[in-house]
Amino acid sequence: MRRLGVHIFNRAAVGFVAILATLTGIVWVTQALRRFDLVTAKGQAIAAYFTMTFLAIPFLVGVVAPFALVIAMAVVLNSMHSDSELVAIHAAGASQRQVLVPFLALSVIVALVLAWLSMFAGPQALQTLRDMTNRVRADVVANVIQPGRFVDLEGGLTFHIRNRAGDGSLEGLFIRDARSNEFVFTYTAERGRVVETLGRTLVVMENGTIERNAVGGPATTFVAFGSYAFDLSELQPDGKPAPYKVGERTIVDLLATPEDDPYRASRGDQFDAEIHVRFAAISYPVAMVLALYAFLGLPRTTRTGRGVALVGGLATAALVRLAGFGAAGLAGNDASLIPLLYAVPALVILVAGVSIALGVQPFLPAPIAGALQSAAEAVGGLFRRREGGAG
DSSP: OOHHHHHHHHHHHHHHHHHHHHHHHHHHHHHHHHTGGGTTTSOOOHHHHHHHHHTTHHHHHHHHHHHHHHHHHHHHHHHHHHTTHHHHHHHTTOOHHHHHHHHHHHHHHHHHHHHHIIIIIHHHHHHHHHHHHHHHHHTIIIIIOOTTOOEEEETTEEEEEEEEOTTSOEEEEEEEEOOSSSEEEEEEEEEEEEEEETTEEEEEEEEEEEEEEETTSOOEEEEEEEEEEEEGGGGSGGGSOOOOOGGGSOHHHHHHSOTTOHHHHHHTHHHHHHHHHHHHGGGHHHHHHHHHHHHHOSOOOTTSOOHHHHHHHHHHHHHHHHHHHHHHHHHHHOGGGTHHHHHHHHHHHHHHHHHHHHTOOOOOOHHHHHHHHHHHHHHHHHHHHHHHHHO
16 A cells, blocks of 8 residues: 555544544443443442443444444545645546545454454353343342342342341341242241352241232232242243343354254244344445545535535445344344345445446435535534624
8 A cells, every 4th residue: 555545544543443432432331321220229349330331342332333434534534625635636646546445444444343343252242241140130139139129130020128137137028029920929028048059049038928919810828937948040040041142142153053942943033134234244334435435535626515525425324334224123024134234235335336436426415415505504604603702
């Protein structure tokens, strides 16, 4: 790659890294706040909280990286236009290909990183997150239940204690188990303690009652007990960990799962679609870069407005990726639509490539372009009036 290409590549790469870090940080904060109950309601250490939230970063990077790439590219191309660099490069005899190649090279690198994240690193991080979440649930009485709080462990299972004594025993214990479709069990006990035995976690309750209510019926049964053990290992069916979800499996795991696997059979077409989604995702950074370059890559004088082309290019690139998400959803419900996953980026690459080769710049319909231009002028006038008032 010539010096010009290296210069453009470095500018785009630096911008991409900065924008990617910013977007990932913003999305991570929103996700981290949703898990803050690990520290408040569930009593986990702050280190465990950050570990569990950071495990989502590979997945978040895979989502925002293509958008960060096109934003960085738009910034570089717009700057080159403002400084008349594109016009000067074209006048010096350089072709559009020499300007496009650095962006394509960066898009290929991003595509390879996304392939690694989506096929290996991301699913492995989600597996670790699932395992940590299961450990938090399994250790619920010892480390999670807080005095005076009603804590929902999973659908229909609620714990409450009045106080935790100095010796670690539980006072005023209440458990409501509505996980069954036939009966609702309510356990109350004066005291209880946590016992680990034979690899199982039990809550041994003393001096209490069990109330059984039939779902949808008035029948109620009371049983008084002196001692009763509630098995927390039953939080997982049959005491076994639930299988990893489709998105939590690496590409090797997905390909190695046999056709007669019960979980694969229960997911229907979603299992096969997930495999193709990960392979098709590799082509989207290239497709988005070509779509944006078709709008912004042609040299123009500084008198020519670029606002409409900039908005059109960014909107088109974003719509390409959103169309990919839509195709993934359709393919997950109907396996016959799996070819659509590859058709969307392939069509964009073909159309944008032909447009760039012929030197034809796409354009927005006149009503949309006019509306965007008027909005840009109105915003610019507003800022100018504010600056004049401040002066």
